[in-house]
Amino acid sequence: xxxxxxxxxxxxxxxxxxxxxxxxxxxxxxxxxxxxxxxxxxxxxxxxxxxxxxxxxxxxxxxxxxxxxxxxxxxxxxxxxxxxxxxxxxxxxxxxxxxxxxxxxxxxxxxxxxxxxxxxxxxxxxxxxxxxxxxxxxxxxxxxxxxxxxxxxxxxxxxxxxxxxxxxxxxxxxxxxxxxxxxxxxxxxxxxxxxxxx
Numbered sequence: 001x002x003x004x005x006x007x008x009x010x011x012x013x014x015x016x017x018x019x020x021x022x023x024x025x026x027x028x029x030x031x032x033x034x035x036x037x038x039x040x041x042x043x044x045x046x047x048x049x050x051x052x053x054x055x056x057x058x059x060x061x062x063x064x065x066x067x068x069x070x071x072x073x074x075x076x077x078x079x080x081x082x083x084x085x086x087x088x089x090x091x092x093x094x095x096x097x098x099x100x101x102x103x104x105x106x107x108x109x110x111x112x113x114x115x116x117x118x119x120x121x122x123x124x125x126x127x128x129x130x131x132x133x134x135x136x137x138x139x140x141x142x143x144x145x146x147x148x149x150x151x152x153x154x155x156x157x158x159x160x161x162x163x164x165x166x167x168x169x170x171x172x173x174x175x176x177x178x179x180x181x182x183x184x185x186x187x188x189x190x191x192x193x194x195x196x197x198x
Contacts, residue, residue, distance in 0.1 A: 035099050035170075037189045038062065039089040042166060044082040044154055053082070055164075057191035060091060068191065075196045076122070082154040083127075086112060086166065088189065100150060103168070105136025110188075112149025113167045113180050120162025120195055126178075127151045146174040156197045165192040 042055040051074055059068035076082070088099040103110045107130040114124040126147035133148065134141050154164075172185035 035088075035102055035188055036062070036090045036092060036097075037088045037099050037168075038091045039096075040166065040189055040191055041087045041089075042084060042193070043087070044076070044084050046077060047081045047083060050077055050080065055166075055191075055193045055195075057189075057193075058091070062092075070191065070193065072193055072195065075198045076154070076156050078121075078156055078159050078197050080156050082156070084124075084152045084154050086150055086152075086168075088168070102136070103148070103150065104133040107133040107142050107148050108135075108144060108146070108174070109171050110148060111146070111169055111172045111174065111176075111183060111185075112152070113169060113172075113178065113183055114149070114152065115165040115167070115180065116162065117165065118162030119160050120164065121157040121160040121197055122162075122164070122195075123155050124164075125153045125155070127153055144174070147178075159197050161194070161196045163192050164195050165190065 038058060038060050040055075040057045044053040044055070046052070053076055054071075054073040056071045056073075057068045059066070086100075088103070090097040090099055116122050116124060126149055128148050128151040130142035130144040130146050130148060132142075132151075167180060167190035168188040169180070169183050169185035170188050172183035176183040
């Protein structure tokens with residue numbers, strides 16, 4: 001008699017377990033797909049007036065065979081502070097989708113990294129942080145002061161030539177020391193621009 005009760009309980013438990021398992025399959029956790037980004041535009045506006053410099057990378061075929069089209073509108077001026085901003089678009093959509101909106105809404109999961117190289121006499125500084133943006137999921141402002149990098153400054157010194165690499169990382173470690181190596185995460189888009197300071 002005890003054996004029959006035990007087997008009945010096991011059968012009931014197994015049915016309950018399967019029912020729970022089916023519920024999990026019917027309602028899987030949502031997958032947060034990476035953004036489709038075709039175009040990066042970096043705008044550098046000199047404080048106090050002067051010529052704005054625009055850096056553009058456009059890659060309409062994504063992972064296709066054609067390399068991105070890269071354009072730099074002019075040279076930077078020595079001993080100048082530039083207010084910088086990045087705008088990302090998905091131009092496979094009509095009209096073009098502004099990817100910045102998604103980045104701002106998931107500011108805690110994104111960060112731009114800036115790497116100055118090749119002897120360019122310039123330094124970068126973040127001018128925004130997560131608390132400047134609103135969560136897409138909750139509609140509530142983020143509270144962290146971890147940088148995002150949609151807005152930044154570039155400070156030039158002496159005349160020189162070199163490069164500026166701009167990389168957006170998805171789910172980097174935060175906080176980090178501002179380097180790609182420490183930040184980790186997945187690269188959403190990256191582009192290196194050749195620049196001259198005169």
